[in-house]
Amino acid sequence: MEGETKLFTREELKCRCKRDDAVLIIHNEVYDVTKFLADHPGGEEVLLEKAGQDASEPFEDVSHSSDARALMKKYKIGELVECDRVQTKNSFSPNWNNDQSQEQGKCVIG
Ligand code: HEM
Structure with a gap:
């Protein structure tokens, strides 16, 4: 819960897609x-x-309840590295131009 936030790349999370190891990226959090x-x-x-x-x-799309959003916190293990994050639709940025190309960020640490 406390201490440093663990950072992940989208790349390293791709393989964690099985029943015995499943992660989700939701709003830049893991x-x-x-x-x-x-x-x-x-x-x-x-x-x-x-x-x-x-x-x-x-x-x-499912319009999860606030209960669901509170429950999520329990499963949070970290966040995406800065260069793999995407702008969310609710946070306005002057440079935001609906170009989704950033979404497939290829940045790797190191
Ligand atoms: C950690 C992530 C998630 C948590 C904690 C979570 C939690 C919940 C909860 C508590 C509900 C019951 C309804 C509500 O309270 O809103 C629910 C329903 C549902 N969730 Fe999730 N959910 C998560 C991720 C997802 C994702 C990624 C998807 C889709 C890919 C999804 C699809 C659904 C669907 C289809 C329902 C059923 C809605 C219905 O039958 O009315 N959930 N979820």
């Missing part, structure tokens, strides 16, 4: 949902489909 799969009210299948990937859009 969640380990392995232990949540069986408890997810929306079912494990939708989570596994997005495991290892960015699930921000499908997460918002």
